[in-house]
Amino acid sequence: MILQDMIGSIALAGVSLVGLIFLVVISQAGKPADEAARTRAARAAGRLQGWVFAVLLLGFVGGSWATLRNLPIPVQDVELGADHVVEVVGGMWYWMISPDSVPAGSLVEFRVTSVDVNHGFALYGPEGRILAQTQAMPKYTNRLLVDLDTPGTYTVQCLEYCGIGHAPMKASFQVTAAGGN
Amino acid sequence: MASLVLYPDDERLPRAAGITLNFYLVTALVLFLAMMALGLGMRSSQAGWLGLPPDWFYRFLSLHGAGMVGTASLVTTAIMWFFLRKYVQLHLWAFVANYVLFIIGLWCIVLSVMAGSYAGLWTILYPLPVHSQGMWSREAGAIFMLGYLGIGMGQLLFYLDAAAGIIARYGNFSRALGLQWLFGGEIDQAHPKAVVASTGVLIANTLGLLAGTVALVMSLANAVYPSIELDPLLIKNLIYWFGHMYPNATIYMGCIAVYELLPRYTGKPFVMGRPFLWAWLATVLYVVLVFPHHLLMDFAQPRWLSVMGQLASWVGGFPVFVVTAYGALVNIHRSGIRWNMPARLLVLSMFGWMAGIVPAILDGTIAVNMVMHNTQWVPGHFHFYMLLGVLSMALAFMFHLVGQRHGQVPPDSGGDRGSLPVYLLGGLVFLFGFLGGGRTSVPRRMAQHIDAWTLTDRIGSIGAMLVVLAMLYFVVRLVIGLLRPVAQAAGDGDGLADAAR
Incomplete structure (x- = not known):
């Protein structure tokens, strides 16, 4: 697959996911929760926030390793051995x-x-x-x-x-x- | 903590302050519309629907870039001033001085482009502003840069006044940022998010402005004395330090409107927790370190700087995804929010910021930048969080103020409800026109496009037309609304959030 097409697909998926999350939250926004439900929701949101952080951290570490281990920028001051x-x-x-x-x-x-x-x-x-x-x-x-x-x-x-x-x-x-x- | 009262008494402005704020906002609205019209003209020309000569295309592009970034800064500075003045003492003279210097700078830029034919773009990449091969004069380049100096000086004056006010109230920046609560202790929920955000942005943006000032002064010295030669890589680093920080600061200043206003429309407090404080500390640090991602294709840079640029770009997603946008979503969720224009625009701004970060982070990856740098992918991602993010924040703020002037009821007319979907749909079509162009390797900043590139140009142009149409409505609606006198509420300040919900 051409790199640009892959990047385009990842971006489209990411933007769509963000849009979907907003649509889900917006669909619930007009239905006010009572105090007990708000407390439960706040606890769940705190736990979910931890998970979001963990997933992003994992993505950050894994993605950085995958994209930086073979840096596409050659060392500039050595013989590069090109044909x-x-x-x-x-x-x-x-x-x-x-x-x-x-x-x-x-x-x-x-x-x-x-x-x-x-x-x-x-x-x-x-x-x-x-x-x-x-x-x-x-x-x-x-x-x-x-x-x-x-x-x-x-x-x-x-x-x-x-x-x-x-x-x-x-x-x-x-x-x-x-x-x- | 931000007020849950929709229009609290401490946001009623004295006459002089109200007039000054109106100057900021009306100027910003007119400039946004004018710059959008230029943008539409350029996209239509790339699409083959309008025959802009290349010299005019690049002159318009220079005006559009400088104008849009400057206007975004002008309007979000007004947002920061409006809310920060409730918590610390700000001097009106500094706010006025910033506006006056902005206008002087703006006229320098207009003069340079329209009379001097300057077309070296808003990035003033040395030595292009003074090395045009006869397209514009050295003097025109110098006047353009003097305009920047004026605008930058105004912004620095405003930040100095804000810094003095914050230090006088909180003792130092550390306490204003809430760093004393990072590892423990009970967080004071009355500590305003507006103060945390303002402190963070003024630290980071002052550094960026100083870097830009150094680059400008050196470039001006070169313009006057050509024998003074500069190191192009050093200047490029300084320019992109400023050039990254300045537009990004508009997001952080605009975001203050979300912290302050969203809870009033949802009726739920925006809770201040340790993640919020950590996020702002991380933002201040990463945003200072991230600018090398603009120089990933400058292989003469030390490689560690490029790696740092990529890592900082990726880290930049954390505060938004984990804290700010996440916090906004939690605040909205099952809140019973009553949808009106300010509320809709506040939510849209969070979507625009969060979604725009996805293609931006991808572009900050060195391997991706190798094929996407300076393609239309780049305007695709920055227009995403500027158009749907920052501009939506600014529009939300202005619609909120219009409500204050109109019986303290937030606007929600049929025209408002009809124009927002046009703005959103047009915005998305416009943005995906750019991103699609980046995917197919269409260069950015290019007057003439080959036939193979015009499909995404045409898609983008159609989107731009819709955006301009919606913006035209917003501008007329808001200018008329803002120029009304502030209405007295029935209960004189009892406009509780419930009244709007």
Whole structure:
């Protein structure tokens, strides 16, 4: 499943769950409880609050471990062992990419910087979804590692607003199949 | 504890204070509507229904961003002032000064955008404001930033006055936050939640404002003396410290209206417990540490900062889910609440805040940010808790005040009842247009969209039209209502919650 679709589904489920909780509470809101029922409800709410906290804590610990153990941000000051290194320079409003093609099945290191203002280096796959990105910053070089397995024409699109030429600031990047096609 | 009396006597304002409050609220309403109209124009242009030239699109975007964030701050500052003044001494001059500096700042921003063609966006990311390739002048960028300085100075003045009042009343911030009850002791139920929230927000937002001020002064120095070069990563950190904190402070200031007003409409006290105090302490700490989640794609940052940004983003969900929204739901549950406009909007605001946090927390995850950063996912989540959360809090507060001016009966006309579903439905369609765009990798902040991106643009535009339509009704209704003189109640202050229920 594409990561963005998975995230979209999780968000939709989460927002729907919140909405459902509100609808349930609202449906009960107009029916006032007597004093005894209020006391019971207050005790139950206190217990439930503890459970909500415990579940969220479990989610926090488990989710943090799952998403941070393989940090997608590479260490910046060591040799990354990529198959190919691609130098990327952003400027108002162009990309200089060298080389501009790599063979499929490569682990590619993009070294991204800017000569003027902040730009955003976003690599769109042939199907039009973002595969990875990093910022292109003046005075800094950000190193991004991407596995490029699928041959085709990829698009580099600026994703950090950089002035009137921001939208057209894009370039093509080729991932060639074995045999060079 | 917050009053259960619907319109207590201590909320009747002296004439000068009432006029000042009206200036805040009417200005905010007009600005909200104007900024929404700009937003609708931009979404319609992305949808291909309106041909905004790119330079105007980015000028409108700069105005919309600065205008919306500033207006949200203006109106929620009024909420904080209105309730905090009951518990500590606040000086009207500070409240007036904040308004005057806001208006001066606003005109600087308008002048910079409309006359100077400034289009460097509200985030003023160095060095773009002074490096436009001829689209706008260095002077226009500097005037825009001077406008920010004016608005920030006003806010700081207001916070300083609030801090002085809180310290004079409670001795120090720690006691105002109720930290003496964190581990034991009987919590004083008369200790106002408004004081806890105000103390928390003024600590955190003052730090953010100071960070922003440092960034602005350095950027202005660079604008005047280009030979003074700045470190772009350092400035980016400072800007996002301010840029995260300032809009988020509006939620916390607006939330005071929920603490104060919701119990009056449900007739049930909003109990102050240890979880509430812990939640506010956690909020003050996490909100100061969370800003690196805006720089997750800046790999030159130390990696521990990015990890801290993710962890703080996730921790940010706890106070809302476990305490504030949860407490509001408990307060509503089987309360016998009588539904009217303030009550409906207060409940909607809790939903908007709580639901909006879901996509926000996902975006604060580094692996997700890798594919969602600077896509429309981002405006999708922040509009969620700003539009349905903060704006609903502000509207609830204003509808409540209109009731005070209209026989001390909360508004609930047929027009009110009809406009709210339009606002909610339009809001959800508008928001899911953005979130859907993020899912399909549509970039944010882009004047020209390719054909493949226009489906979600069109969905979002339809939602935006409904929101603007509902907001137009709210603005007319509220401006007319707020400008009426305050009504005398039959029992002169005996407008108990029961009267509204």
